[in-house]
Amino acid sequence: MLARGMARELLPEELRAAVRWGAAFVRARLGAGDKERHTIVIRRQFDTGCYSENHLFDAARAYLATKIDPRAMRRLCLARSRHKEPDGSSSWSTLLCMDDGGSTTDAFEGVEFRWTSIETGGDDGKKGKGHHRTTPRETLELSFDAEHTDTALERYVPFIMSTADQLQRLDRALKIFMNEGRSWHGINHHHPATFDTLAMDSALKRAVIDDLDRFLKRKEYYRRIGKAWKRGYLLHGPPGTGKSSLVAAMANYLRFNLYDLDLSEVRLNSALQRLLIAMPNKSILVIEDIDCCFDAKSREDPKMLVSADAYNSSDSSDDDGHTGAHKQQNVTLSGLLNFIDGLWSTSGEERIIVFTTNYKDRLDPALLRRGRMDMHIYMGFCCWEAFKTLARNYHLVDDHVLFPEIQELLAAVEVTPAEVSEMLLRSEDADVALRVLTEFLHNKRRKARKEETQIKNDKVEKAM
Numbered sequence: 001m002l003a004r005g006m007a008r009e010l011l012p013e014e015l016r017a018a019v020r021w022g023a024a025f026v027r028a029r030l031g032a033g034d035k036e037r038h039t040i041v042i043r044r045q046f047d048t049g050c051y052s053e054n055h056l057f058d059a060a061r062a063y064l065a066t067k068i069d070p071r072a073m074r075r076l077c078l079a080r081s082r083h084k085e086p087d088g089s090s091s092w093s094t095l096l097c098m099d100d101g102g103s104t105t106d107a108f109e110g111v112e113f114r115w116t117s118i119e120t121g122g123d124d125g126k127k128g129k130g131h132h133r134t135t136p137r138e139t140l141e142l143s144f145d146a147e148h149t150d151t152a153l154e155r156y157v158p159f160i161m162s163t164a165d166q167l168q169r170l171d172r173a174l175k176i177f178m179n180e181g182r183s184w185h186g187i188n189h190h191h192p193a194t195f196d197t198l199a200m201d202s203a204l205k206r207a208v209i210d211d212l213d214r215f216l217k218r219k220e221y222y223r224r225i226g227k228a229w230k231r232g233y234l235l236h237g238p239p240g241t242g243k244s245s246l247v248a249a250m251a252n253y254l255r256f257n258l259y260d261l262d263l264s265e266v267r268l269n270s271a272l273q274r275l276l277i278a279m280p281n282k283s284i285l286v287i288e289d290i291d292c293c294f295d296a297k298s299r300e301d302p303k304m305l306v307s308a309d310a311y312n313s314s315d316s317s318d319d320d321g322h323t324g325a326h327k328q329q330n331v332t333l334s335g336l337l338n339f340i341d342g343l344w345s346t347s348g349e350e351r352i353i354v355f356t357t358n359y360k361d362r363l364d365p366a367l368l369r370r371g372r373m374d375m376h377i378y379m380g381f382c383c384w385e386a387f388k389t390l391a392r393n394y395h396l397v398d399d400h401v402l403f404p405e406i407q408e409l410l411a412a413v414e415v416t417p418a419e420v421s422e423m424l425l426r427s428e429d430a431d432v433a434l435r436v437l438t439e440f441l442h443n444k445r446r447k448a449r450k451e452e453t454q455i456k457n458d459k460v461e462k463a464m
């Protein structure tokens with residue numbers, strides 16, 4: 001009682017809570033021996049059948065690499081591997097894993113899981129005639145209190161699979177694919193744009209990020225309501241306001257590959273269908289300048305619009321379109337939208353489609369109809385907030401004596417973030433670059449005023 005009283009007096013609450021937790025932990029460990037334990041054995045390979053390569057083993061090992069504390073382990077395995085990309089570049093990855101006999105503990109939903117790495121069999125060093133070299137059987141053992149078997153099988157193992165999947169996506173280089181003929185050709189995508197570097201209204205930026213996050217979490221929701229797990233974004237605004245940069249930022253944020261569809265390369269619906277079907281899950285389809293992709297004729301003539309039935313019945317068509325009436329149909333906006341709504345509902349999931357345009361007012365109403373594109377995002381001229389992002393990106397400056405003048409000028413002239421970026425890049429010296437920008441903005445304002453006066457004079461002349 002005396003010791004307790006003194007502890008209450010002398011020790012802060014945080015420390016007392018830590019002592020309480022430690023005591024509970026020791027009690028739980030001492031009592032653990034009484035409880036029945038279950039073990040899941042995850043072998044690296046099975047001798048035969050479709051499980052000869054066990055992906056769960058790779059997933060668990062990749063997951064555990066993020067959990068292992070190298071300082072707490074006496075023995076560790078370290079592996080480094082080089083991946084060659086189709087474009088000739090290569091990337092390295094490092095794997096940290098437990099050696100034979102190593103073990104570690106992980107907590108999930110308040111349950112403690114113990115992982116142990118075990119190797120059995122294998123070559124014991126004997127060499128000689130007739131001796132076949134055998135590789136050891138690698139196994140990961142997952143043990144836990146029997147009462148948590150459901151948690152282990154129904155939630156922990158799927159969690160490990162999805163975490164490993166995410167890690168793999170983070171690890172691999174992103175790609176951008178372009179359509180050439182009937183297929184996609186990819187190269188590595190190194191666009192540096194991220195949401196941090198993107199100059200745009202911060203509330204809008206937050207709304208886009210939240211929308212993407214919500215989309216990723218809604219697999220079950222989309223399944224329940226019977227809708228394809230896809231999301232459409234229409235990016236509109238003048239040239240040089242960051243529409244392509246936003247697409248790149250989305251790809252980098254989600255770690256999804258980009259599929260940049262050039263519709264002028266696709267003549268027939270059957271070819272379009274083939275390309276769309278070939279797109280894997282977790283990818284972004286981009287169609288730039290969608291207002292330029294379809295001619296007015298196809299919009300006006302309802303007979304040219306392709307229905308979902310038309311493409312469903314064109315399964316057997318060849319891409320050259322030599323036979324069959326509907327095979328001759330050119331790609332139309334309606335056809336494209338039908339494909340996206342129809343095909344993507346039945347094949348694949350977790351896909352994003354982005355249309356960009358400089359002229360939203362020229363778009364076909366079919367595209368603007370409610371429910372077509374889930375989010376319309378306006379990328380506008382460079383506002384003060386956007387400028388501050390660019391100044392920080394390019395020169396790491398948050399404040400400068402020229403800032404008030406620049407703020408006033410930005411409120412008076414229409415200048416794109418691309419133009420501002422170009423001025424900021426003119427010099428590595430922030431003072432020089434900001435002076436160049438200020439001069440550029442003054443010139444723009446002078447020009448705009450001159451044009452205004454000219455228009456006024458023209459009107460007066462016409463009226464006389």
Ligand SMILES: Nc1ncnc2c1ncn2[C@@H]1O[C@H](COP(=O)(O)OP(=O)(O)OP(=O)(O)O)[C@@H](O)[C@H]1O
Pocket residue numbers: 197198199200237238239240241242243244245246358379416417418419421
């Ligand atoms: N909002 C922005 N944030 C950051 N950088 C931008 C932004 N807008 C433009 N830039 C800069 O200008 C360059 C061109 O911009 P981008 O291609 O993204 O514009 P765009 O709206 O897609 O233009 P276009 O309609 O002509 O395709 C980018 O590479 C980037 O350096």
